[in-house]
Each structure stands twice: as structure tokens, then as C-alpha cells.
Amino acid sequence: MGFFGNLGEIFKILKHVFRMIFKRPVTSLYPFEDRYYPERTRGRHIHVRHACTACAQCVRACPVVAIHIDKEDKMYEKDCALTFDYSRCIFCGLCVQACRFDALFHTPVVDMSEGDREDLIYGPDKITTLDREPLKWRGRRFR
Ligand code: SF4
Numbered sequence: 001m002g003f004f005g006n007l008g009e010i011f012k013i014l015k016h017v018f019r020m021i022f023k024r025p026v027t028s029l030y031p032f033e034d035r036y037y038p039e040r041t042r043g044r045h046i047h048v049r050h051a052c053t054a055c056a057q058c059v060r061a062c063p064v065v066a067i068h069i070d071k072e073d074k075m076y077e078k079d080c081a082l083t084f085d086y087s088r089c090i091f092c093g094l095c096v097q098a099c100r101f102d103a104l105f106h107t108p109v110v111d112m113s114e115g116d117r118e119d120l121i122y123g124p125d126k127i128t129t130l131d132r133e134p135l136k137w138r139g140r141r142f143r
């Protein structure tokens with residue numbers, strides 16, 4: 001088949017190329033533009049201290065031993081401090097499912113790369129929220 005025999009295919013390709021030229025880009029200028037993540041994305045956690053009962057069910061549910069609990073560190077009557085090691089966490093969501101007191105949630109924040117493994121250990125200063133309406137708060141970007 002010569003050149004003229006392939007004309008149909010060539011026109012099909014050109015049509016596709018022109019359509020793509022005038023389409024909006026599908027990429028975004030990350031990290032300068034925030035990406036949209038669905039609400040149920042399993043990203044980094046928030047720990048709602050006033051709802052926590054220090055039951056440690058989240059710690060027991062974690063298959064990779066990524067959560068450390070400190071029952072001595074109290075802000076309220078029954079709560080505890082949690083530390084997450086994100087160099088181990090596989091974002092399976094089992095800890096959030098295990099919490100029967102609505103004290104642990106995922107956020108859609110997944111961009112947490114660090115230059116040092118130690119910096120992936122997020123203590124109570126990064127995980128805790130004192131917000132009493134965590135579900136409203138959930139999903140907002142935080143650092
Ligand atoms: S999301 Fe899974 S791996 Fe990560 S801390 Fe929770 S239970 Fe452990």
C-alpha cells in the first residue's frame with residue numbers, strides 16, 4: 001500500500017493531533033497547584049484527641065507496627081498521644097476502621113516526601129487536631 005493508500009490513517013492521526021492541541025492540559029503544575037484528591041483518599045492521619053479513649057485498637061490493627069501509643073501523654077481525661085511512622089505505613093486504613101470512637105481519620109493529603117526517613121515519623125504535634133468538628137475539618141490541607 002502506497003502513500004495514497006495510507007491517506008485515511010494519516011488524516012485520522014492529524015485529526016487527533018489537532019484535537020489535542022486545542023484541549024486543556026490534563027497535567028497540573030504540581031507542587032505549585034494543589035491536586036484534587038477524592039474525599040475518601042487514604043492519606044496521612046488526624047487524631048482527634050478529645051474523642052480518643054486510649055484503647056489502642058488502632059495500634060493492634062496495624063499490620064506493619066507503624067503506630068506508637070503514649071498513654072502518659074494526656075490532654076484530656078482518657079486520651080493518649082499517637083505517633084505514626086510513615087516510612088512503614090502502607091495506608092491500608094485498618095487503624096481508622098478499628099477506631100470505634102471516631103478519633104482517627106485519614107485526610108486526602110498524600111504528598112509527604114522527606115529527605116530523611118526520621119522526618120517521616122509524625123508525632124502528636126503533626127497528627128493531633130483539637131478541632132471538635134473533625135469531619136468538617138477533614139479533607140483540608142494541613143502541614
Ligand atoms: S493505615 Fe494501615 S499501615 Fe498505616 S498506620 Fe493505619 S493500620 Fe498501620
Ligand code: SF4
Nearest residue numbers: 052053055056058099
Ligand atoms: S485513636 Fe481510636 S483506636 Fe486509637 S487509641 Fe484512640 S480511641 Fe483507641
